[in-house]
Amino acid sequence: MKSEKIIKPANGYLMFFIVLILFISGITLTIKTENPAYILISVLAFILALGFILVNPNSSKVLLFFGKYVGTVKQNGLYWANPLYKKKTISLRASNFDSERLKVNDKLGNPVMISTILVWRVTETYKAAFDVDNYENFVRVQTDAAVRKLASMYPYDNFADEGHEEDITLRSSVNEVSEALEKELEERLAIAGIEVLEARIGYLAYAQEIASAMLKRQQxxxxxxxxxxxxxxxxxxxxxxxxxxxxxxxxxxxxxxxxxxxxxxxxxxxxxxxxxxxxxxxxxxx
Known part of the structure; x- marks a missing residue:
């Protein structure tokens, strides 16, 4: 399995002046000599201009040459590389994802509504670009799957009257549940080169059909x-x-x-x- 390869192409500012000189020279020679052959110099300058790579802060460019992975440019600035390189932008910024409220059954079989808030970012651009089809959609799908699994592992609350006493519950054990969710998501998202910065429960409540009965029970x-x-x-x-x-x-x-x-x-x-x-x-x- 290939891994990320960090590269630093040629200085783009120097190449900018070269391309600009070639472009102006081609037009000037064509006008002065009235020879259309010199226009090829301007065409060459235009082709070379396709090789410019602008990398913004907390962003990256993945370079491909006819389907072959060349490397990733992570340092921000203006660069120049082979004009035939295909460039794919991948953001390295931290992103927030607030999942939809899902109806799942907890460990005791009670239907609950639950959602999660996830903070993540890409650390391995090769995996994000080539090991999954769409890494942003991959995050959404895997987060929903992790939340469903987490909800089935713990009860919503303690029910000592029925003998279902649990040390960890979804409602009261916030830190323990968040740690378990982060660990589950890290394992799932590692294939896409994504780092989990924070994961926690954003919304938690009984499903509407049993909310009234469970409220009476709690009271x-x-x-x-x-x-x-x-x-x-x-x-x-x-x-x-x-x-x-x-x-x-x-x-x-x-x-x-x-x-x-x-x-x-x-x-x-x-x-x-x-x-x-x-x-x-x-x-x-x-």
């Missing part, structure tokens, strides 16, 4: 988790209250009164609304 999970914390804290507070009352001997409570106190405190601490006090004008048992 229910959050409510259950909050209730668990509230109950756990309430039990600790009740235990502390009973312990302090017993330690300081403020009041002696039998098992029945302890049960009533625990019940009242749990209702107050775990309730959604503020408790309304009730004044008991009788005894504790009536």
């Amino acid at each position: 229910a999970t959050a409510i259950v988790a909050a209730r668990h914390k509230i109950v756990q804290g309430a039990v600790d507070m009740v235990d502390m209250a009973l312990e302090e009352l017993s330690k300081k001997e403020i009041v002696e409570l039998d098992e029945e009164r302890k049960a009533a106190m625990v019940s009242n405190l749990l209702v107050i601490l775990c309730g959604d609304k503020e408790a309304s006090p009730v004044v008991n004008a009788g005894t504790l048992n009536h």
Whole structure:
């Protein structure tokens, strides 16, 4: 397999003056001598002018001679080479690609909408020019394929209630998912001589048909988790209250009164609304 070959053609500024002198000389001699044969000098100058190569910053020119790869010019400036060389421009600038939103199934089979933002540039002009048909279209297709594969490797979110606990998820593990995406794209785009500068998830959401149901599920999970914390804290507070009352001997409570106190405190601490006090004008048992 061939690789990129960096070349530096002849100085284009010197050749520009030579071509200009030949062109003017041919016209001048033709007029003065009235001999049309001198016009061939101007024709030669015109043919030589086809060999000029202008390379802009962060750009390159791939040179071919009747289908044979000659080399790549990467240093910017004005050059001159064989007029029969075919020149192909390949940009070396960093490019952004924002993929379309794709509907794919995550690891748990849930349909999600996902897209990626890719920053890339060409580093091997030979591979970009000859190893793939169209390197820009190749980037688009391979990026979509990599995103589909990535989404199928991880769940959208954790579902501890069903036993599907994952260390890495698409929603919460941004850095890990981005690293996995970059690695996958580097392997796929290396054949085209393309370097991946950055790759990350640009958009992520459940598909429309299950978005409402999954939102309710997330809300229910959050409510259950909050209730668990509230109950756990309430039990600790009740235990502390009973312990302090017993330690300081403020009041002696039998098992029945302890049960009533625990019940009242749990209702107050775990309730959604503020408790309304009730004044008991009788005894504790009536």
